[in-house]
Amino acid sequence: MALENLFSLVKERWKTPAGAVAPEAPVNNENPAEKPRDVPVPKQPTTFKCPRCMQVTPADVYAANLKVCPACNYHGRMGARERLNIFADAGTFSEFDKGMTSLNPIDFPGYDEKMGALREKTGLVDAIITGTASIHSIPFVIGVMDSNFMMASMGSVVGEKITRAFEYAESHGLPLVMFTASGGARMQEGIISLMQMAKTSAAAAKLSEAGELFISVLTDPTTGGVEASFASLGDIIIAEPKVLIGFAGRRVIEGTIKQHLPEDFQSAEFQLEHGFVDIITERKAMRKTIRHILRLHGYRGDKNA
Amino acid sequence: MPEKNSAWECLELIRNKNRPTAIDYIPLIFGEFIELHGDRHFGDDKAIRGGIASFEGVPVTVICQVKGRNLSENKNTNFAMPHPEGYRKAMRLASQAEKFHRPVICFVDTPGAFCGVDAEKRGQGEAIAQSLYLFSKLKTPVVSVILGEGGSGGALALAVCDRLAMLENAVYSVISPRGAASILWKDAAREKDAAEVLKITAADCKSFGIIENIIAEPAGGAQNSPEETSENITAFLSETLRELAKLPADELLRARYNKFRKIGVYSE
Numbered sequence: 001m002a003l004e005n006l007f008s009l010v011k012e013r014w015k016t017p018a019g020a021v022a023p024e025a026p027v028n029n030e031n032p033a034e035k036p037r038d039v040p041v042p043k044q045p046t047t048f049k050c051p052r053c054m055q056v057t058p059a060d061v062y063a064a065n066l067k068v069c070p071a072c073n074y075h076g077r078m079g080a081r082e083r084l085n086i087f088a089d090a091g092t093f094s095e096f097d098k099g100m101t102s103l104n105p106i107d108f109p110g111y112d113e114k115m116g117a118l119r120e121k122t123g124l125v126d127a128i129i130t131g132t133a134s135i136h137s138i139p140f141v142i143g144v145m146d147s148n149f150m151m152a153s154m155g156s157v158v159g160e161k162i163t164r165a166f167e168y169a170e171s172h173g174l175p176l177v178m179f180t181a182s183g184g185a186r187m188q189e190g191i192i193s194l195m196q197m198a199k200t201s202a203a204a205a206k207l208s209e210a211g212e213l214f215i216s217v218l219t220d221p222t223t224g225g226v227e228a229s230f231a232s233l234g235d236i237i238i239a240e241p242k243v244l245i246g247f248a249g250r251r252v253i254e255g256t257i258k259q260h261l262p263e264d265f266q267s268a269e270f271q272l273e274h275g276f277v278d279i280i281t282e283r284k285a286m287r288k289t290i291r292h293i294l295r296l297h298g299y300r301g302d303k304n305a
Numbered sequence: 306m307p308e309k310n311s312a313w314e315c316l317e318l319i320r321n322k323n324r325p326t327a328i329d330y331i332p333l334i335f336g337e338f339i340e341l342h343g344d345r346h347f348g349d350d351k352a353i354r355g356g357i358a359s360f361e362g363v364p365v366t367v368i369c370q371v372k373g374r375n376l377s378e379n380k381n382t383n384f385a386m387p388h389p390e391g392y393r394k395a396m397r398l399a400s401q402a403e404k405f406h407r408p409v410i411c412f413v414d415t416p417g418a419f420c421g422v423d424a425e426k427r428g429q430g431e432a433i434a435q436s437l438y439l440f441s442k443l444k445t446p447v448v449s450v451i452l453g454e455g456g457s458g459g460a461l462a463l464a465v466c467d468r469l470a471m472l473e474n475a476v477y478s479v480i481s482p483r484g485a486a487s488i489l490w491k492d493a494a495r496e497k498d499a500a501e502v503l504k505i506t507a508a509d510c511k512s513f514g515i516i517e518n519i520i521a522e523p524a525g526g527a528q529n530s531p532e533e534t535s536e537n538i539t540a541f542l543s544e545t546l547r548e549l550a551k552l553p554a555d556e557l558l559r560a561r562y563n564k565f566r567k568i569g570v571y572s573e
Contacts, residue, residue: 105513109502190513194478195515199566199568202442205442231434232434248421274426274428
């Protein structure tokens, strides 16, 4: 399918209903019939205010622009399902570990309730979706983190699903593309969440030793323990324009140095300038760029067909 | 056996200015320590120090995070909060150890990796990520001991190892109790409550399968007898290194991978 066709198709898909953001499909909802809920579902906002340039854009225009600010090109946050829809070949995604859910390993007060409420609100089970998909018929393993779910913090489920994705790619000789977004390690799982940094990085090392390609795509925001582990270990690291990428929180640093930081601090462009990002790629060109990279590494369509 | 200290009591003990640091223990545990400096790219971080030493007659590489005991020492060591070049020095020394078949011994004691403008410019996250990556596949035994504070990713970068031990009053945490309190209750002053909630003591970490050993401290804490503490550390290292030396490299790496691989609590 030609690139233009794909995007008109995507735009078409997003036009319903009335240009609003397509609601994410429930991940593991066994009973979609049980729709009526007691909890009030917040209405979709009708406008989008860009956190970078403060420009206000109608939500439908923003959505039709693939959630990119039309004024400044800031690449906004996107749900994991939305991302899959515009990135992978239609109908090729096959999900891993659909029902994996976090427990409450350190009996953190309120964690179970918070998770329950977020599952209800987002239709996600946790902050990442992993599986296999293809792009222009080239098969690969994919992971997409979703900042709508507890700022995509990494706890046991996120860590385990990422590790399994790396291991699957290794055992099946497939490349791996990971769209990262995260506030960091998930405090609510205590020290167990910290260990997910080591676990995922070790899995990334194994994939690398096996000679397979790992492309890390940094989206808004990629910070803390995720930036300080697998996200920074891609053979090729791509970032979307103007997204936030960094280790420490901006306010933490401002608190330490007692002064305001420049606007572009920890932006994708800042990271490129300092040598930590290979390419900044616009969302609308992501498929083309990644397909190109996959082909240059010898990955072809119908490999496993 | 006396009752275990609470997380808060541990924090008070390890923040005590008189608590011994790696620099106090090294002469008591090792012979002939030769310090090596610099990451060969940017500079020499004073928060992470390292070098070659002999342990029971065998050459080893020692890498440690070092707190100061007073303000001027702490200015020099940046309160043991490393910059990226500190982690890159650690990686350089670890790779050197691999080349010369020396075991690596890491002493962890940091509130966390430094959060600052220059640290970001030089890739704090990337440096920690590369550390995790490198240590996970280092073909020589790695043993780490948390002496005091094991603060988040900045500590983990020196704790991807075959055996991890904590001193009895040391803590290991994903976030500082102060940071957690300000997120949880918008009140950093409630760090005492947060410390208990986060389950950061050596006993907690052992119960979660995060560490293999707890090294006893003398009554009242390590500061009461650095000699006795170092004897206990020595006994742990001696036994552990002897055990690890028996394993062929591939088996060692497989076991190290599986040690972290199995950590996670979820249902399917």
